[in-house]
Amino acid sequence: MAVDVAREEKALREVTDRLVEDYGEAHPAERVEAVVGAVRKRFEGHSVRDFVPILVERIARRELDPTRTKTAAVQVDLSKSGPSGPAADTTNVFAAVAGRFVPVRLSEHKRTLGVVAAGAAVVLAVGVAFAVQQSDSPSATTAAPALTTVHGVVGSEKSAFFDDPKVADALAKHGLKVDVEPAGSRQIATSVDLGKFDFAFPSSSAAAELVQRKSGVTGKYVPFSSPMAIATFKPIADLLTQAGIVAPGATTTFDVEKYLSLAEKGVQWNQLEGNSTYAVPKNVLVSTTDPRTSNSAAMYLAVTAYVANDNTIVRGAKAEDYAVSRVSRLFTRQGYTEASSDGPFKDYLSNGMGTVPMAWIYEAQYVDAAVHNQLKPDMVLMYPKPTVMSQHTVVPLNDKGDRLGKLLTTDPDLQRLAAEHGFRPTDTTLFTNVTAAHQVPVDINLVNQVTPPDYDTLEHLLDGVAKSYN
Template identity: 45%
Template sequence: MNRLIAPVLSLILILGVGYLIFTSVGQQLGGPVKLRGAIGSEKAEFFKDPELQSILRGKGFEVEAVTVGSRSMATTFDLTGFDFAFPAGSPAAEKLRRDKKVSTSFDVFFSPMVIATWKSVSAILKANGVSSDKGKYDELNVAAFLELVKAQKRWSDLKGNAEYDVSKPVLISTTDVRSSNSAAMFLALMSYVLNGNNVVQDATQATKITPAVAPLFRQQGYQEASSAGPFEDYLLIGIGKSPMVFIYESQFLERVVKKSLRPEMRLMYPSPTVFTKHILVPLTPNGTKLGELLTNDPAIQKIAAKYGFRPNNPDIFNTTVTQYGLPIKTNLVNVIDPPNFETLENMIRSLETK
């Protein structure tokens, strides 16, 4: 018995040790280092891009991207074993940086927040003086829209609604504000307008507007935790579920590039609007290397533009816009700042108790 097993064991040992040597040499020779990162779901398709993966492999990286709600990433999600976190939104990144004591982070690209809507819905909003046609896109007057919500209007109450005579309340769908950045940006925007076009600075101001803000979320009912959820509803289930959805501009543009939008879909910019920065927070030295690469490599930034993100270099983005005929608003002037992390956090908490 032993005579048979001993040689087998030695063989296995040799193979095993050989494998270990092979892999470690492989890494020194430039075989890919596996990186694991937590990313907001809006960047999932970007990380799956074969061209990006091949550039990263060329630089010695293989990235496993796990999608997590950006705000969960900064609060409840366990990042042990992760090389980087790549949330959407400066508030989440700010908190991560502080909690993980990270000094350098990377502003990789940014996106204005927009609304994905439909031509028939757009026509109703125009007929009711809430939005205006800017050619390739619409512009939503946020203050006027909030008046409709305040008056508890339903789509069936509005003028010219023959094509969308639905008894649902007039609302913009968002993700769950507790876990996702895009909903937090929605809150930032709505609170700014309700606060007389001023960024909410303190608890007194926040308390005053909470009664007007709460129904914007509460009436939606159950909300998905990450931004892919409501946009997927828009794409899959359509106008019946999602007449208006608050998303990143990139989510819409990515689909324009892929020509996968239906002709009746329409892009709408809120006025004012708010930007989301996509900030990579490294948690290991390899994470730092990846951050540098994503921010500075023009080829990677070009790929990002194809997924609708606005890189820091506007020339790269403009080339993509021309190439694919993206229906974007170029002169984004009326842009507000989100409140700081604590104020935003307090507002979200006060909504939960409403």
């Protein structure tokens, strides 16, 4: 039987278009096309072509969505060795399909087999159609394959990402179910029992380095990052603009050097000239987390220590002591501070400027809130000048953790979902697409960034600040 190449090509193009339309939200078009191409190759060299597009579509759907029901009919393996030729190919396909559904006694159907050998299109059509129908019936369903559970401890700002059902679905397609416990990043590095987990996911390279040292592992992945920022309100931004600390524009900037000078003098909000909107007797301070437990506060310390040290990276005991003497009051004058960044940002969202006029946050938290319609009209995102980039780092503690770290870094769906939660993935266009779609004013380039001090120096600075609490 002559093969109608043009008709098969047209049918396969239609299959690809349908799959792109059906799975466009879960997979990029290139991924769908690659799956169709790979499945199609399984049928190369076989002379029975009439139902190749049907079989290709069924197998491709199974691979693009592993939770779909499976049937033996769509798992026909035409690569088995055996007699060749049209009759043999036709009989093999028919046997694979009809054998699943119809008991055949060869002694009673010699004439039928002769027809099959000559041209089994009609019989094969019935078999395949029946297979397709049966695959969608309740009696043909099979249990979804068991997922491998991966346990992790993560910085609290990533809880929403792992709680997202779309993230769970994307991981399930790779056979994984991820359970996480939130904690402050420095808690992860210093006090959490890592033996209970398959991976740790703190929010900076410094915390990750300490986890690596404690666990004796060298591997790590950085699937996304987020610069540090300040969440505030328009009346506060206007006050600080009059004080010369804030500069409005396409994005709002916050001058850390001028702020440090003001804070060192102990200036209160009600002492700011022209203040009629927030005239309260409280120190002008950015609210942070506890530097003894949280990475976001450690990043605040890295920035303020750099500025306090004459805009130079802190190195050596003398520079460390000097920086601590200037910046420790930024922490001790705050009163109670929480252990992780999730709490202060939730206070910012729900309680307004009366409780938290300025909150030191990850940019990702603000963008995530914007995407999920949690921001109020007077809320403002400010970028400290300078700022620091927080590298969210997966430290795999075993093979399961390594598998997850690799997926988070390389899988297009998970990278896209990370951007939807406000993080900056490897492909920054994913992030810019999200912020443009939701009209979030962000600074994409952020030229003015500091390099955090090395691990040991940051530990010494944190120890110095911790001592100042006593």
